[in-house]
Amino acid sequence: GAVVSQHPSRVICKSGTSVKIECRSLDFQATTMFWYRQFPKQSLMLMATSNEGSKATYEQGVEKDKFLINHASLTLSTLTVTSAHPEDSSFYICSAREGGGPVGNEQFFGPGTRLTVL
Amino acid sequence: GEDVEQSLFLSVREGDSSVINCTYTDSSSTYLYWYKQEPGAGLQLLTYIFSNMDMKQDQRLTVLLNKKDKHLSLRIADTQTGDSAIYFCAEAGGSYIPTFGRGTSLIVHP
Numbered sequence: 001g002a003v004v005s006q007h008p009s010r011v012i013c014k015s016g017t018s019v020k021i022e023c024r025s026l027d028f029q030a031t032t033m034f035w036y037r038q039f040p041k042q043s044l045m046l047m048a049t050s051n052e053g054s055k056a057t058y059e060q061g062v063e064k065d066k067f068l069i070n071h072a073s074l075t076l077s078t079l080t081v082t083s084a085h086p087e088d089s090s091f092y093i094c095s096a097r098e099g100g101g102p103v104g105n106e107q108f109f110g111p112g113t114r115l116t117v118l
Numbered sequence: 119g120e121d122v123e124q125s126l127f128l129s130v131r132e133g134d135s136s137v138i139n140c141t142y143t144d145s146s147s148t149y150l151y152w153y154k155q156e157p158g159a160g161l162q163l164l165t166y167i168f169s170n171m172d173m174k175q176d177q178r179l180t181v182l183l184n185k186k187d188k189h190l191s192l193r194i195a196d197t198q199t200g201d202s203a204i205y206f207c208a209e210a211g212g213s214y215i216p217t218f219g220r221g222t223s224l225i226v227h228p
Contacts, residue, residue, distance in 0.1 A: 004160070034215070041126065043206070043218040044161070093160050097214075107216070109153075109160035 002028045004096050006110035013084055014118055021079045021113045023094030029074035030096035034107065035067070038091040050077055084117040091115075122219035124207050129225045136194040138222045140207030143188065147209040150183060151216055152192045155204045164192075164205075194224075202226045 003026040013019050023033060032051050036044040048064075050056035050071035058064045066088075068080040077096075081088050091114050095107040124140040142150070148169050153161040167174045167181045167190075174181045180193040190209075194201055204223050208216035 006160075041220070043122075043220040046215065046217075049215065095161075106163060109162070111160045112158070114158075 002026075002096075002098070002108045004030075004094065004108045004110040006092075006094055006113050008113060009111060010114045010116075012116045012118065015085055016083055018080055018082045019084055019115060021081075021092055021094075021115075023077045023079070023096065023110050025075045025096040025108070028096075028098050028108075030077075030098060031074070032097045033071055033077040034095045034097070035069060035077075035079050036093045036095070038093060038112070044093060047079075081115065084115070086117045089115055089117045121217050122207055122209055124205075124219040124222050126220065127223050127225070129227065130197050132197060132199060132226055132228050134197055136192075136197045136201070136224055136226075138192045138194075138205050138207070138224065140190040140192075140219055141188055142190065142207070142209045142217075144209055144211060144217070145188065146211050147188075148212060149210045149214065149216075150181075150190050151206075151208040151210070152179075152181065152190075153206040153208060153218075155206065155221065157203075161206060197224075197226050199226045199228070 005024045007022045035047045038044050047062045048056045048058045056069040071077040093112040095109045097107045122142045130136045151166045152164045178195045182191045204221040206221045207219040210216045
């Protein structure tokens with residue numbers, strides 16, 4: 001299947017700093033990319049959906065000024081956690097999808113980024 | 119309640135069959151998915167079934183769908199230690215964006 005990478009895989013930062021996480025589709029062009037947050041023993045919570053070249057659509061309760069998403073190209077989306085606090089510590093997973101309909105609607109997931117805010 | 123529910127843990131002996139159950143609430147679900155997550159890794163799509171199907175089999179995996187009861191199950195035959203992971207049930211409608219359950223931790227012991 002298609003490969004999605006995330007960088008970094010693990011990051012530790014101080015409270016108040018900003019952290020950028022990259023998500024790349026390596027062998028396909030991702031029309032749509034998704035950002036999820038996963039707490040221990042919990043489901044994946046969809047944070048936002050981004051389409052290349054347009055603004056991200058955030059799920060209810062997700063602060064768009066806190067979690068900045070940029071989908072500048074068909075192979076790269078970035079999530080920036082601004083002014084991070086300990087409660088932002090979590091496992092962040094991205095996924096990418098080539099198409100939006102029945103063909104190519106499968107999402108391919110990245111390996112995740114473990115963010116720890118001290 | 120949650121949109122997709124599944125039990126949190128399942129423990130089986132190596133060689134036995136594992137059955138992971140899931141219930142969902144959205145009657146307009148079009149696709150039902152099973153994903154596998156190994157420790158520290160992202161999700162891997164194992165299999166999926168269209169809502170107009172009752173069963174799908176793929177090697178050791180069998181998916182059963184009872185649309186009337188909104189119940190989905192994943193059976194893993196001849197479970198191996200390498201099958202130990204978290205298994206997520208998910209459903210999607212016309213947007214094809216999955217809503218995930220909380221995941222079932224499958225523990226396979228010798």
